[in-house]
Amino acid sequence: MIINYLVQPGGRFSGEITVPGDKSISHRSVIFGALCDGVTEVSGLLQGMDVLATIHAFREMGVFIDGPDGGHLVIHGNGLRGLSAPHGSLDLGNSGTSMRLLTGLLSAQQFDSTLVGDESLSKRPMMRVIKPLSAMGATINASANGTPPVQISGGSQISSQAFKLEIASAQVKSALLLAGLYADSPISVTEPVKTRDHTERMLADMGCEIETADLTIRLHPPSMLQAKAINVPADISSAAFFMVGASIARDSKLLIKNVGINPTRTGVIEILQLMGANINLLNPRQSTGEPVADIEVCSGDLQGIQIPESLVASAIDEFPVLMIAAACAKGQTVVTGARELRVKESDRIASMVTGLKVLGIDAKELEDGMIVEGGQIQGGEVESYDDHRISMAFAMAGLASQAPIKINDCRNVATSFPGFDQLAVQAGLNLEVV
Numbered sequence: 001m002i003i004n005y006l007v008q009p010g011g012r013f014s015g016e017i018t019v020p021g022d023k024s025i026s027h028r029s030v031i032f033g034a035l036c037d038g039v040t041e042v043s044g045l046l047q048g049m050d051v052l053a054t055i056h057a058f059r060e061m062g063v064f065i066d067g068p069d070g071g072h073l074v075i076h077g078n079g080l081r082g083l084s085a086p087h088g089s090l091d092l093g094n095s096g097t098s099m100r101l102l103t104g105l106l107s108a109q110q111f112d113s114t115l116v117g118d119e120s121l122s123k124r125p126m127m128r129v130i131k132p133l134s135a136m137g138a139t140i141n142a143s144a145n146g147t148p149p150v151q152i153s154g155g156s157q158i159s160s161q162a163f164k165l166e167i168a169s170a171q172v173k174s175a176l177l178l179a180g181l182y183a184d185s186p187i188s189v190t191e192p193v194k195t196r197d198h199t200e201r202m203l204a205d206m207g208c209e210i211e212t213a214d215l216t217i218r219l220h221p222p223s224m225l226q227a228k229a230i231n232v233p234a235d236i237s238s239a240a241f242f243m244v245g246a247s248i249a250r251d252s253k254l255l256i257k258n259v260g261i262n263p264t265r266t267g268v269i270e271i272l273q274l275m276g277a278n279i280n281l282l283n284p285r286q287s288t289g290e291p292v293a294d295i296e297v298c299s300g301d302l303q304g305i306q307i308p309e310s311l312v313a314s315a316i317d318e319f320p321v322l323m324i325a326a327a328c329a330k331g332q333t334v335v336t337g338a339r340e341l342r343v344k345e346s347d348r349i350a351s352m353v354t355g356l357k358v359l360g361i362d363a364k365e366l367e368d369g370m371i372v373e374g375g376q377i378q379g380g381e382v383e384s385y386d387d388h389r390i391s392m393a394f395a396m397a398g399l400a401s402q403a404p405i406k407i408n409d410c411r412n413v414a415t416s417f418p419g420f421d422q423l424a425v426q427a428g429l430n431l432e433v434v
């Protein structure tokens with residue numbers, strides 16, 4: 001079935017909302033819960049298609065998992081060495097995180113495995129994990145252009161390495177740490193800039209010896225991981241759509257509850273504040289090793305800015321909606337140092353610039369970013385390019401547009417944000433699914 005969004009112009013955001021659980025932490029709960037000794041109870045899990053793909057993969061490898069039901073999941077861990085060979089290939093759908101992290105984990109198992117994905121995932125680069133894992137002793141093959149299917153031969157001995165990563169990628173870092181759980185001695189990974197550290201936090205919580213000094217993480221292969229209850233906070237990447245929506249819609253005041261504010265993820269807040277947004281973090285607290293807060297956002301007069309490159313990694317998934325904020329700001333917004341946007345679920349530089357132009361905004365692609373001139377958003381018909389975050393970003397544009405906006409093919413919103421349309425309507429967006 002084809003799902004399109006039709007958004008009528010105007011509206012304002014008000015009230016209190018809770019967005020679904022964090023995608024990155026949800027994936028890791030399933031993966032590490034499966035590798036633990038004991039039972040892991042998860043609450044607040046994201047029941048999006050991507051996380052369901054990870055759950056399905058572990059069931060295929062013999063892990064007993066109850067749920068998910070209302071964000072509650074119970075994982076009966078098989079221990080670090082208790083996974084069994086899947087019968088067929090593991091289909092990871094649209095999920096790059098599942099594919100990269102599982103490539104790391106499976107490269108250290110005793111059995112062979114094959115990972116496949118949908119059309120979009122089948123175009124995404126895998127050599128970034130295959131190369132360093134091969135250097136650790138893994139045997140992995142991908143298609144000639146380095147994309148899925150990924151075939152992993154079991155029985156390799158993983159040997160320790162000190163890696164210096166060239167690209168800022170939490171998925172690559174996590175894949176290496178997952179393989180490192182099985183290494184013959186401690187491994188170290190040095191990042192070019194700090195990326196989301198949920199893997200490190202969760203492993204430490206489960207009793208693994210893992211130290212971070214500046215940009216280097218050193219992991220000592222553990223003999224076991226101890227199951228712990230996990231409370232997944234709401235996803236700041238999903239909250240971001242509503243932060244921008246409340247900033248650009250007149251007379252808005254919105255409270256987004258219980259959002260993860262891990263400092264490796266808060267670039268979107270810092271960038272919006274630099275643009276002049278009214279955002280306050282209320283009631284900051286800790287929840288199973290991760291900082292959370294309620295986020296209050298009121299309408300603001302946004303200014304265009306040069307986005308500091310130092311904030312790019314911590315806002316990497318939020319650029320589609322940040323470019324909607326830029327379109328509503330006074331003056332020019334420039335993004336550079338963000339080449340990674342070209343290899344996400346779509347080429348997000350091309351997807352956003354093309355759509356913004358359709359809506360009458362002056363936007364230009366740079367090789368590693370884009371330039372957006374703030375102006376009046378018109379109406380029109382834009383493409384999502386099958387990318388969940390492009391669909392949701394253009395939906396928010398309706399709050400400041402002069403005429404209706406139609407967004408084509410929004411099916412993939414379900415990968416990260418099930419119930420987005422109802423929640424957006426509840427907050428005040430004039431959105432209709434057609």
Ligand code: S3P
Nearest residue numbers: 024097168169170171172316317
């Ligand atoms: C993720 C890391 C990021 C991010 C993705 C989730 C993770 O990808 O874009 O949505 O959970 O580790 P990269 O590692 O490719 O930057």
